[in-house]
Structures are given as structure tokens and as C-alpha cells.
Amino acid sequence: MVDPTPLRPASLHEEVAARLRTMVFDRVLAPGQWIDEMALARDWQISRTPLREALKVLAAEGLVTLVPRQGCKVTELSEEDADELFPVMALLEGRCAYEAVQKATPADLKQLRRLHEALEKHAAAKNVDGYYRANHEFHTKVQSLADNRWLDRTTGDLRKFVRLLRGRQLHWPGRIEESIGEHRQLIDAMEKGDAQRAERLMHDHLMAQLAALKALRAHEEAERSTQHA
Structure with missing residues (x-):
């Protein structure tokens, strides 16, 4: 049976991804800059779960790079x-x-x-x-x-x-x-x-x-x- 519950037009992590994408394009987050997940989560009053999901989206797009055990940084073109x-x-x-x-x-x-x-x-x-x-x-x-x-x-x-x-x-x-x-x-x-x-x-x-x-x-x-x- 199909779940009849109405879907939100955009999930939280998609909204966060859109905001992060804009910050990257506007160089609020500069190429090569490490992303402070704790600070962003605090400023936006969200948990780190949707933030991490959003960063995975941007990583799939190539805009950020996930570095194991270190965090995530904005992609820098050589x-x-x-x-x-x-x-x-x-x-x-x-x-x-x-x-x-x-x-x-x-x-x-x-x-x-x-x-x-x-x-x-x-x-x-x-x-x-x-x-x-x-x-x-x-x-x-x-x-x-x-x-x-x-x-x-x-x-x-x-x-x-x-x-x-x-x-x-x-x-x-x-x-x-x-x-x-x-x-x-x-x-x-x-x-x-x-x-x-x-x-x-x-x-x-x-x-x-x-x-x-x-x-x-x-x-x-x-x-x-x-x-x-």
C-alpha cells in the first residue's frame, strides 16, 4: 500500500545542501576551506545529521571533498x-x-x-x-x-x-x-x-x-x- 502521508516539497538536508551550495558559489566558503560542521549546525540550529547528508550531496556533485577522519573541505581546482x-x-x-x-x-x-x-x-x-x-x-x-x-x-x-x-x-x-x-x-x-x-x-x-x-x-x-x- 502506498503511504498517503503528504511529502514535504524539500527535505531538511536538501534545504541545507542548497544553502551550502550558495555559500560555496559566493565564496563564503572558499576553495580549500575546511567546513566547520559544529559551527554551522549551531548557527542554523539543526543537528549534524542533515548537515552531513547535505555534505554528501555536495560531495557527489564534486563541490566538496570528504577527507576520512579529518572532515570536509571545499573543492579547489588546480x-x-x-x-x-x-x-x-x-x-x-x-x-x-x-x-x-x-x-x-x-x-x-x-x-x-x-x-x-x-x-x-x-x-x-x-x-x-x-x-x-x-x-x-x-x-x-x-x-x-x-x-x-x-x-x-x-x-x-x-x-x-x-x-x-x-x-x-x-x-x-x-x-x-x-x-x-x-x-x-x-x-x-x-x-x-x-x-x-x-x-x-x-x-x-x-x-x-x-x-x-x-x-x-x-x-x-x-x-x-x-x-x-
């Missing part, structure tokens, strides 16, 4: 991870742009234009955090417009790891100006219905992010070496 991840994302997001152009309605393109205008505003103000958030929203919308459940699933899963970097490449001098220039070309291709050009531009946009990230990391490493010399 340079090798970034080198391998961004080319794959470039292919996937390029395909998203291609299919989005083929399926987008005039109303969809108007919405994309509004998202682009938000990017323009943040770029002009050199607001890195605002630009990062608007950029994520723009890319997510393009992915949605592609309306391909297999592409959406794969791209969405990998986008979580890109979000662990939280737009660090935008801190490289001149990167915001370069990025908004790339977006201007992209929105132009999409509005003109040029799917192949949009695919190429989106691909190159992701690879430019990787190049800026590598330049930033090399600069930071050089500074550390100078300080320790």
Missing part, C-alpha cells in the same frame, strides 16, 4: 583542472550558442539584449562582482534557449566547477574590457541569426577566460616567489 575544464566548456557553450540562435524568438533575443546591457553597465563601472553575476546569468540564459536537455544537463553539471573559480580571471588587468568586447560580438551574431559565428565566438570567449586565468595565476606565482626571495 591549474591542470582549469586547463582540462575550459576547453570542454568552450565546446559545450559554443554548441549552446549555436542551438540558441536557431531556436530563439524575437522576445528571447530582447531578453538577451537586456542581459547584455546589464553587462555593459557593470563593465563601465568596473564592478567585477556585478559583472560576474550578470555574466553568469547571460550564459545560463543562452544555455536555456538552446533547449536541449542533454546539452543542458552536461553543461549545467560542469558549470558548477567553473563557478568555483568565481570569475577570478576578471581581476586580470584589462580582462573586463576584453570580455565585454567579446560579448558585443556575440550578441551581434545572435541577433543577426548567425549560428556558426555565435558558436565560434562563444568558444573563443571561454578560451579567453582560461588565458586570462593562466596569466593571473602566473603573475600571482611570480609575486609570491619575489616575496620569498
Whole structure:
């Protein structure tokens, strides 16, 4: 017999997982940081059981790493991870742009234009955090417009790891100006219905992010070496 008891829309551990996920993406919990389970349980007034269940969910997603007998820490992407991840994302997001152009309605393109205008505003103000958030929203919308459940699933899963970097490449001098220039070309291709050009531009946009990230990391490493010399 089926249990007639109404189910809650979300169990406690799912709610906790959603909150933790947001903290990771917003870098409230930074990459490599150990998670203080006792402090979180105290602050949220919950037992450690739903918290541990939530951490298992995030571990399955790859956002946190469970270390036996030590605890749990936020996943930190290495340079090798970034080198391998961004080319794959470039292919996937390029395909998203291609299919989005083929399926987008005039109303969809108007919405994309509004998202682009938000990017323009943040770029002009050199607001890195605002630009990062608007950029994520723009890319997510393009992915949605592609309306391909297999592409959406794969791209969405990998986008979580890109979000662990939280737009660090935008801190490289001149990167915001370069990025908004790339977006201007992209929105132009999409509005003109040029799917192949949009695919190429989106691909190159992701690879430019990787190049800026590598330049930033090399600069930071050089500074550390100078300080320790």
C-alpha cells in the first residue's frame, strides 16, 4: 500500500545542501576551506545529521571533498583542472550558442539584449562582482534557449566547477574590457541569426577566460616567489 502521508516539497538536508551550495558559489566558503560542521549546525540550529547528508550531496556533485577522519573541505581546482575544464566548456557553450540562435524568438533575443546591457553597465563601472553575476546569468540564459536537455544537463553539471573559480580571471588587468568586447560580438551574431559565428565566438570567449586565468595565476606565482626571495 502506498503511504498517503503528504511529502514535504524539500527535505531538511536538501534545504541545507542548497544553502551550502550558495555559500560555496559566493565564496563564503572558499576553495580549500575546511567546513566547520559544529559551527554551522549551531548557527542554523539543526543537528549534524542533515548537515552531513547535505555534505554528501555536495560531495557527489564534486563541490566538496570528504577527507576520512579529518572532515570536509571545499573543492579547489588546480591549474591542470582549469586547463582540462575550459576547453570542454568552450565546446559545450559554443554548441549552446549555436542551438540558441536557431531556436530563439524575437522576445528571447530582447531578453538577451537586456542581459547584455546589464553587462555593459557593470563593465563601465568596473564592478567585477556585478559583472560576474550578470555574466553568469547571460550564459545560463543562452544555455536555456538552446533547449536541449542533454546539452543542458552536461553543461549545467560542469558549470558548477567553473563557478568555483568565481570569475577570478576578471581581476586580470584589462580582462573586463576584453570580455565585454567579446560579448558585443556575440550578441551581434545572435541577433543577426548567425549560428556558426555565435558558436565560434562563444568558444573563443571561454578560451579567453582560461588565458586570462593562466596569466593571473602566473603573475600571482611570480609575486609570491619575489616575496620569498
